[in-house]
Amino acid sequence: MKIIILKNALVQAIQNVHKAVSSKSTIPVLSGIKMAADESGLRFTATDLEIGIETLVPTLIDDEEIVQVKEAGAIVLSARFFGEIVRKLPGKTVEIEVKQNYLTIIRSGKTEYNLHGLDHEEFPRLPQVAGNQVFSVQSDILKDMIRQTSLAVSSEEIRPVLTGVLFTLKNGNLKFVATDSHRLATRESIVEAPPEMEFTNVIVPGKSLNELGRLLADNDVLVDVVVAENQVLVKMGHTQFYTRLIDGQYPDISRIIPTTFKTGLTVNTKELQGAVERASLVAKESDNNVVRFNIKHDRLEITSASPDAGKMSEPIDEIQVNGDELLIAFNSKFFMDALRVIDSPDLLIEFTGSMSPFLIKLPDNPTYLHLILPVRIY
């Protein structure tokens, strides 16, 4: 293999795939990035066997030469070491030449590195995903759906299905659900899908989705999502992202979400966020992280207390309350997580009693829903 590539394109390609590099595998080749050069350009691949990322740097972009392939071939280089070196190279272009015994020469400006590479034949092939179940969604919408749900996945491996986000699709409506059994987040969106396409129990690991979220651009370009038996493939321009799915049956959540409420309030997001954040500073000094809402007919009082640290109170006046007065307590971390992924200026919160789950909704966007279980007040 012998190629010359623009340094910026090389840095970007390594950055795209490096999140899939295994950090603790006992298989040496998995700590590397595979580069393969052919007439189409230079293809970078990394995988930890849970996720895989492949990105092609094409020979030309808008008539500008990005990669010049002088000799086809492939090599695997240590991701960490190669990444560090490339970022520090002095020149605008980088020449990579593979000699005998995987010896790889990297030249840029007057700098020359001789690196020990690994056999690309030992690098696992990414799975071939059969392409019959494909839908298309805007990159920024998919990114938002991930951001607004993946925070609610469980971090405990006891119930593996809860460490993933449930994908369902019916009548062109894609829905994400995540819950750790203390809170639940859902987000829906209409996508471009064949009318008969439908799936109900596709569980994507939350960690994989966070990596996918990083790759997705904040623009309205469509990305293709291929759903197969054991894996999902996302195609974004020259980059492909694979993840395995989680086995098992996701619990039925339809009965958990209340459909009526006894107390409803509309409140300014930023104001509430600030108050709960200030209350949480006291709450997190004690074990349970509890913040209370004391809801009167035109007023919400936010309080917290810790035996060691002290207590805090802050009213939000002149808010709109419908229904009964209520005193309710909850884990402030869950509440703050939910508010962090909300972009709407106002919130709708619906309660059905001090021991029932409450809902955070967006007045301007019915596709989002966040449910939080309260904690008992002693």
Added chain:
Amino acid sequence: MKIIILKNALVQAIQNVHKAVSSKSTIPVLSGIKMAADESGLRFTATDLEIGIETLVPTLIDDEEIVQVKEAGAIVLSARFFGEIVRKLPGKTVEIEVKQNYLTIIRSGKTEYNLHGLDHEEFPRLPQVAGNQVFSVQSDILKDMIRQTSLAVSSEEIRPVLTGVLFTLKNGNLKFVATDSHRLATRESIVEAPPEMEFTNVIVPGKSLNELGRLLADNDVLVDVVVAENQVLVKMGHTQFYTRLIDGQYPDISRIIPTTFKTGLTVNTKELQGAVERASLVAKESDNNVVRFNIKHDRLEITSASPDAGKMSEPIDEIQVNGDELLIAFNSKFFMDALRVIDSPDLLIEFTGSMSPFLIKLPDNPTYLHLILPVRIY
């Protein structure tokens, strides 16, 4: 105590003193910040018994009211917790009121905190430093002297004196020396001192100096340095910084610094820095971190090699070399540390053989000197 203070001034004052708060003391009061209000304003103090910082927020600055003292008094509040709370307060001003049993009420906007304070009488008094040995130096120069020498102090407690920076003063010339016995940094500056003032073995802990460096402003305002038997006091405007000194006799370094050289070269700082940094990426993959200079009559070649990772080479051509050709090896970390604190565009490096210490000098500034011991090339 009852005061009203501008939030920004409160945040700044906490930030000034918090570096002196003890992070692991068994004495609870040392994890706090003492606030004391009187007619001059609100005074903040923190100490870990090694260093102490005191800062006064005066009642008025340029006719603007900064602190309004309604009732004099004092309290100690948990530095971490209080600092977190203050940063998040919603209002432009903050009211702090101390009630019975050290209960402290903090009000800002509509937020109210009730915090458990501690008895200020238990807080240690900062030492009274006798003021007969005082010199004055520009804030930015003192900051630079610290930056250029403290990196060379030893991190090993086996020889405590080497964990400090040696201060000496003679004929108005202040000199800092630091060495960990692998490298040595010195920096001098003319300061304003009484003609008879002189000291020779004042050893200031490197850690203390790093905290002092953070407090020093990048301007030419004079700061006063008071040197006493066991401590040094630095007065910067409304802020005072104390540190204890290290006991013991600093080694005589005068014979270590070569006064002649066999090979001298002048080289562009940035170019050399880049090359050594690139070489160090390979060097740090092996234990010894070694980078080599191969000096020819008009050319410097920088190389490094690691059995696992590979090797690197980069020439710097057309440089000015005086004297013999030379092959020398050294710990690249030391070299990079030295270059990081140099602002000159060019460097002068003087060698006296492959097993003798070499000097890094600045062509435009004879007050700075950095010495590095080479390593043996097998």
